[in-house]
Amino acid sequence: MTLLGDLPIELRRYVRDGRISVIPSKRAARLLLLDQVAQAFEPGQRYSELAVNEILKSLYDDHAALRRYLVDEELLSRTPGGTYWRSGGTVSVSPLSPVSLIGGLDPG
DSSP, X not given: OOTTSSOOGGGGGGEETTEESSOOSSHHHHHHHHHXXXXXXXXXXXXXXXXXXXXXXXXXXXXXXXXXXXXXXXXXXXXXXXXXXXXXSOOOOOOOOHHHHTTTOOOO
């Protein structure tokens, strides 16, 4: 599955063949799409500007504009030296099973 392959219906008009075809003009839709893009970056990992550009080039022709949107909306942060990290967006969390909650012991 590609990053932009299984989008909510309201975002599908902005994506063609797994790539962004146009950035939504309405902020609400743009934020939803940018949140999907932010999923390409692992929380806690640092990225060089070159690495960020390579990821974003695979999603949208104007990778610099996409990078600016992500930084402006605080989904990515950067140092003055050009190191980036994911600083916002949704994070998938799988539910914990009772076994993992109690260290492998069955409470029953």
